[in-house]
Amino acid sequence: xxxQNILDNFKSLIDDAPSDEECLIxxxxxxxxxxxxxxWRMLIKEDxxxxxxxxxxxxxxxxxxxxxxYDVKLKLGIAANDDYLEYEPCAFEERRQSxxxxxxxxxxxxxxxxxxGTVSKTxxxxxxxxxxxxxxxxxxxxxxxxxxxxLIPLLxxxxxxxxxxxxxxxIQQALSFSKxxxxxxxxxxxxxxxLKLQSMNHSTPYHxxxxxQNDSGFVQDPDNLLNR
Numbered sequence: 001x002x003x004q005n006i007l008d009n010f011k012s013l014i015d016d017a018p019s020d021e022e023c024l025i026x027x028x029x030x031x032x033x034x035x036x037x038x039x040w041r042m043l044i045k046e047d048x049x050x051x052x053x054x055x056x057x058x059x060x061x062x063x064x065x066x067x068x069x070y071d072v073k074l075k076l077g078i079a080a081n082d083d084y085l086e087y088e089p090c091a092f093e094e095r096r097q098s099x100x101x102x103x104x105x106x107x108x109x110x111x112x113x114x115x116x117g118t119v120s121k122t123x124x125x126x127x128x129x130x131x132x133x134x135x136x137x138x139x140x141x142x143x144x145x146x147x148x149x150x151l152i153p154l155l156x157x158x159x160x161x162x163x164x165x166x167x168x169x170x171i172q173q174a175l176s177f178s179k180x181x182x183x184x185x186x187x188x189x190x191x192x193x194x195l196k197l198q199s200m201n202h203s204t205p206y207h208x209x210x211x212x213q214n215d216s217g218f219v220q221d222p223d224n225l226l227n228r
């Protein structure tokens with residue numbers, strides 16, 4: 001559905017619709033709220049346009065992608081050698097104390113990325129991140145699967161009818177007003193969890209269980225790993 005289709009659906013659910021301009025503002029508020037509610041697999045991108053080489057250190061910044069929202073994972077790699085090193089994230093303000101470690105940090109304010117530690121050869125930086133989607137217009141569509149796009153007009157209608165100030169609500173408040181919206185949102189989460197399980201070969205990763213034992217199991221998710 002494009003923006004106009006979503007607005008038409010929204011207007012069919014209420015009696016006194018606002019202007020298209022107001023509708024689009026409400027549409028994009030809800031789109032952003034849903035997309036920001038979890039690290040959806042459909043929003044994860046890879047950027048491999050930067051390198052990190054010998055002679056560089058924690059003082060050398062790299063530009064973040066223009067659509068960067070937040071990081072998920074970072075690796076340094078040489079594809080030809082099948083040589084990859086995963087780096088742990090650390091807080092930007094801790095980068096000087098961690099200058100010699102195998103970590104990375106993000107300077108969100110200036111849209112910069114820093115690799116900590118040093119290397120002896122040039123590696124490609126593989127940054128995996130959740131990206132910010134473009135605002136929806138009357139002629140463009142959400143990046144979500146079509147079946148889940150129906151969630152947007154449902155939440156728009158419930159939010160508009162409730163009179164709840166859109167500056168202070170969150171996704172759970174909005175869903176509490178809509179039984180059908182809650183059903184669709186839960187289906188969307190289940191779909192996303194299935195994608196995550198598939199990416200892990202249908203098993204939870206090796207981890208320390210609540211009982212202190214090292215454990216790995218199929219589909220069982222006692223530590224809520226799928227929602228992290």
